[in-house]
Amino acid sequence: MAVKKARIIGTGSYLPEKVLTNFDLEKMVETNNEWITARTGIQERRIAADDEMTSDLAVKAAQNALEMAGVTAEEIDLIIVGTITGDFPWPSTACLVQNKLGAVNAAAWDVSAACSGFVYALASAAQYLQNGHSKKALVIGAEILSRIIDWEDRNTCILFGDGAGAVVLEAQEGDHGILSSHLHADGSHWQLLYQPGFGARHPASVSGIEQRLPFLHMAGNEVFKVAVRSLYDVAIEALEANQMTAKDVHLLFPHQANRRILDAVKKRLNLEDGQMYINVDLCGNTSGASIPLALDEANRKGMISEGDVLMFDAFGGGFTWGATLLRW
Ligand code: UT7
Numbered sequence: 365m366a367v368k369k370a371r372i373i374g375t376g377s378y379l380p381e382k383v384l385t386n387f388d389l390e391k392m393v394e395t396n397n398e399w400i401t402a403r404t405g406i407q408e409r410r411i412a413a414d415d416e417m418t419s420d421l422a423v424k425a426a427q428n429a430l431e432m433a434g435v436t437a438e439e440i441d442l443i444i445v446g447t448i449t450g451d452f453p454w455p456s457t458a459c460l461v462q463n464k465l466g467a468v469n470a471a472a473w474d475v476s477a478a479c480s481g482f483v484y485a486l487a488s489a490a491q492y493l494q495n496g497h498s499k500k501a502l503v504i505g506a507e508i509l510s511r512i513i514d515w516e517d518r519n520t521c522i523l524f525g526d527g528a529g530a531v532v533l534e535a536q537e538g539d540h541g542i543l544s545s546h547l548h549a550d551g552s553h554w555q556l557l558y559q560p561g562f563g564a565r566h567p568a569s570v571s572g573i574e575q576r577l578p579f580l581h582m583a584g585n586e587v588f589k590v591a592v593r594s595l596y597d598v599a600i601e602a603l604e605a606n607q608m609t610a611k612d613v614h615l616l617f618p619h620q621a622n623r624r625i626l627d628a629v630k631k632r633l634n635l636e637d638g639q640m641y642i643n644v645d646l647c648g649n650t651s652g653a654s655i656p657l658a659l660d661e662a663n664r665k666g667m668i669s670e671g672d673v674l675m676f677d678a679f680g681g682g683f684t685w686g687a688t689l690l691r692w
Contacts, residue, residue: 369541370493370501372690374433374532377660378424379647380412386522393518400522405623409525409648412508417451419460421528422506425656426465433532435500437465440532442501443472444489446481446652448559448681449507450474457506467502478557479619479680480547481505481652482529483688486676487545490688493535504530505652512559514579523622524580525648529656540670540691546601547686553590556583557681591621592628594685599633599677602687610635614672614692615662619679620644620654629677641667651680668692 385408386397400406412421422445430437443458443465450457458472477484482505492498506528513521561577562568572578595618603609610616610633618626623644630640641662650657655676662668672692679685 366537368494368496368535368537370490370533371536371541372531372692373534374429374431374435375530375656375660375663376425376428376430376432377527377529377657378421378428379410379527379657380416380421382411382413383408384411389522392515393521395518395522403624404523405645406523406648407645410527411510412526416508418447418449418506418508419451419457419464421508421526422457422461422504422530423464425506425528425530426461426502426504428660429502429530429532435532437467438469439500440467440470440502442489442492442498443467443470444475444485444501444503446475446477446485446505447507448476448478448481448651449509449512461504470502477652477680477684478682479621479649479651479654480678480682480684480686481680482655483545483676483678483686484547484684486531486542486688487547487686489533490542490545493533496535499535501533502530503533504528505654505656507651507653509580509651512578512580514576517579519584520580520582523649525650527647527650527653527657529653529658529660531656531659542688542690544602544605545686545688546598546605548594548598548684550683553683556586556683557581588622588625590683591625591679594679594683595625595629595677596632598685598687599629599675602675602689606689608673608689612673613639613675615668616640616675616677617655617658617662618677620647620658621649621679
């Protein structure tokens with residue numbers, strides 16, 4: 365029996381309506397548009413409405429992807445959501461999405477790998493499609509980071525945004541689909557990027573709120589250095605595994621963390637202008653949502669053709685990092 369590949373047959377995304385610009389942030393914390401633009405490349409980000417939940421963003425992105433794929437929710441047998449800002453600590457956001465979509469035949473779970481969440485979720489789904497346990501899967505990255513941001517901390521609140529992206533995958537014979545996935549983790553750096561409360565280590569308490577424990581904490585400088593190295597290393601690993609070089613990649617979709625990180629990776633990989641897709645300027649860092657959001661944007665602009673080699677390249681809290689190489 366021919367080995368099947370996991371092929372993306374539809375993409376979708378959703379951004380909340382509310383735009384938060386650098387000028388809006390100038391009124392909230394001691395910062396300015398010049399600093400944010402120079403240090404991050406971010407100009408604006410989207411913020412979910414009070415009555416919008418992560419599962420709502422995920423469902424809208426998923427519906428767009430299903431529509432493009434021409435697949436019904438009932439045909440989906442697997443849903444994996446990469447998120448660190450789910451509606452609840454549990455049950456999983458994937459289960460809420462399954463219910464809202466009416467994907468009654470799908471198993472559903474979340475993957476917690478921070479900004480690498482989509483790449484981790486995609487690699488997991490690909491295994492099920494390749495080994496015949498799944499025929500059609502939905503992989504989603506969805507985040508409402510604005511709910512775990514300390515809006516008094518200028519070091520972090522300027523960086524993040526909300527959004528969702530989704531892909532529909534089908535097990536297909538032939539040359540098209542995911543060629544390989546490469547995942548890594550180094551848990552020794554967990555304290556450099558994390559949300560201290562309110563899990564089992566620091567259960568909910570009034571003093572915990574005073575200590576800002578429910579909010580994202582980050583040592584930005586240290587994260588920056590490891591991110592550049594890891595994004596480069598795993599990109600090379602994926603290329604070498606497929607006897608390719610960076611020249612073979614039509615479009616690279618990096619996790620949209622910070623323009624300076626992306627420029628450094630682009631330079632190290634010797635990529636031409638136009639070989640790396642960047643939308644961090646208008647979306648900010650949307651963590652697990654950033655790669656599928658960017659992919660859908662590029663796809664709907666007609667920037668991807670059948671046979672193109674694409675790469676997804678992610679880095680995030682944990683630390684986690686990973687790359688996917690695929691033929692469209
Ligand atoms: O998805 C992975 C998640 N994380 C990331 O991608 C983040 C990676 N790190 C970064 O993007 C960068 O480290 C930051 C953008 C967060 C910070 O840029 P930086 O060039 O590393 O700046 P820094 O932390 O070294 O801070 C430089 C100065 C500091 O002032 P002093 O101590 O030199 O007087 C900060 O207090 O900039 C100050 N600063 C700000 N100034 C104006 C920090 N945040 C701001 C701000 N506005 N928003």
